[in-house]
Amino acid sequence: MSENTVEVSDYLRDQLILLHTSFKSSKELFTAVNAKAEADGFVTDQFLPKIIKREATFPTGLQLEKRGVAIPHTDADTIKKEFVAVIVNDDPVDFSRMDDPEQQVGAKLVFVLGLNQPHAQLDMLQALMAIIQDDALIAQIESADSKGTVHQLLSK
Amino acid sequence: MKKLNVLVACGAGIATSTVVMKKVEDLFAENNIDANLIQIKIAEAAGKQDDADMLISTTVLPTEFKIPAIKAMAFLTGIGVDKLKEEIVSKAREIQAQ
Numbered sequence: 001m002s003e004n005t006v007e008v009s010d011y012l013r014d015q016l017i018l019l020h021t022s023f024k025s026s027k028e029l030f031t032a033v034n035a036k037a038e039a040d041g042f043v044t045d046q047f048l049p050k051i052i053k054r055e056a057t058f059p060t061g062l063q064l065e066k067r068g069v070a071i072p073h074t075d076a077d078t079i080k081k082e083f084v085a086v087i088v089n090d091d092p093v094d095f096s097r098m099d100d101p102e103q104q105v106g107a108k109l110v111f112v113l114g115l116n117q118p119h120a121q122l123d124m125l126q127a128l129m130a131i132i133q134d135d136a137l138i139a140q141i142e143s144a145d146s147k148g149t150v151h152q153l154l155s156k
Numbered sequence: 157m158k159k160l161n162v163l164v165a166c167g168a169g170i171a172t173s174t175v176v177m178k179k180v181e182d183l184f185a186e187n188n189i190d191a192n193l194i195q196i197k198i199a200e201a202a203g204k205q206d207d208a209d210m211l212i213s214t215t216v217l218p219t220e221f222k223i224p225a226i227k228a229m230a231f232l233t234g235i236g237v238d239k240l241k242e243e244i245v246s247k248a249r250e251i252q253a254q
Contacts, residue, residue, distance in 0.1 A: 058167025058198070058215045062233050073171050098172075099229040101216055113171050125175045133234035 006123035008084055008131060009155040015040055016085035016112075017147045023089050026055055026110075030072070033085050033112050042114055047078040051112075061095030061105035066135050067142075068105030070095040071128070073113035082121075084128070085112035086150055088142055108142050158252050160191040163205070163223075165198040165213040172214040172232060179231045180212055183241055189248050209251045212244065224251070 015036050023029040034048040051074040061070045070093075092106025111128065115121055131137055137153060144150045164180060166173035173195050184191050196204060198215045205211065211225040214232060224247050230240040 054167060060167075062229070063235075064233055065235060071171065073168060075168055076170055098214060098232075099216065099227055115170055121171075122174050122178055125171060126178065129175055129232055129234075132232070 006121070006127065007155050008124055008127050009151050011082060011084035011121075011124055012086065012151055012154060013040075013042070013083045014147055016042070016083050017150050018085070018087045019144060019147070019150070021087060021089045022091070023087075023093055026070070026072070026093055026095055027052055029087055029089070029093055029110060030055070030112075033087065037083070037085070037114065042079070042081045042083050044078050044080060047074065047114075050074045050078050055095070059096030059098055059101050061097045061107060062132065063097055063103075063105045064132065064135065064138070067109075067138065068092065068095065068107040069132055069138065070105070070107040070110045071113055071132075072110065073115060076116040079114045079116035081114075082116055083112075083114040084124075085114065086110075086141070086154070087112065088144065088150075109138060157190060158209075158254075160189065160210060160248055160251060161208040162191050162193050162248075163196055163201055163208045163211045164193055165196050165201050165211060165215065167198055167215045176212060176214055176228050176231050180228075180244065183244060184248070187245050187248075189245065189252070191248070210247060 030051050037043045054074045060072045087110040089108050092108050094104045095107050097103045141153050164173050164177045177195050205223050212228045230236040
């Protein structure tokens with residue numbers, strides 16, 4: 001990659017990397033992310049209701065060849081400071097599929113995208129999609145045991 | 157050759173459509189297809205379809221559209237991306253030929 005490339009790791013915030021969690025549903029996961037994000041001024045009080053509603057209407061689960069991941073996000077006006085939250089749950093959490101809400105995909109790895117500049121984060125999003133398509137890398141992130149490792153893996 | 161107006165939609169008009177915009181832009185450039193790409197939220201698609209030739213979306217389609225609509229999830233997952241590219245290019249050429 002070129003020197004100027006924006007990396008996903010630029011958007012990571014330590015308090016928004018949650019490892020070894022045991023959420024049972026996407027709503028539990030969103031509630032936990034929101035608690036941390038709101039406490040540190042990343043989101044408005046509309047973030048939680050809006051992300052829950054949006055996930056219900058336009059789900060974000062992606063079925064990859066060997067696993068599922070999810071990339072929940074919501075309206076820009078709920079985001080005060082941009083972030084990419086990384087959640088690695090011990091067991092897969094059910095998300096509906098982006099292309100077919102009737103179907104579920106189990107995601108151990110969830111990237112919650114807190115973006116507030118439409119059309120502006122192309123480099124980061126392309127890097128993220130490249131990561132999602134790299135099965136070996138996803139497997140490494142899923143078994144990361146420290147925030148430092150997550151940073152390192154998402155800097156590639 | 158007709159210049160195509162192509163709507164690129166996702167749920168929020170902020171994340172996945174940004175990625176797909178770039179992919180479609182590159183795809184059309186490689187194939188010498190002249191097109192205006194317009195990034196929208198899927199909820200806006202019904203109201204904008206009268207001025208557009210084609211819709212490319214990463215979400216489930218909430219309604220039937222008068223214009224051809226193609227789901228472009230493969231740009232995100234990488235699965236079936238060659239087939240998707242073919243589908244978009246052939247549909248675009250078909251519209252141009254009309």
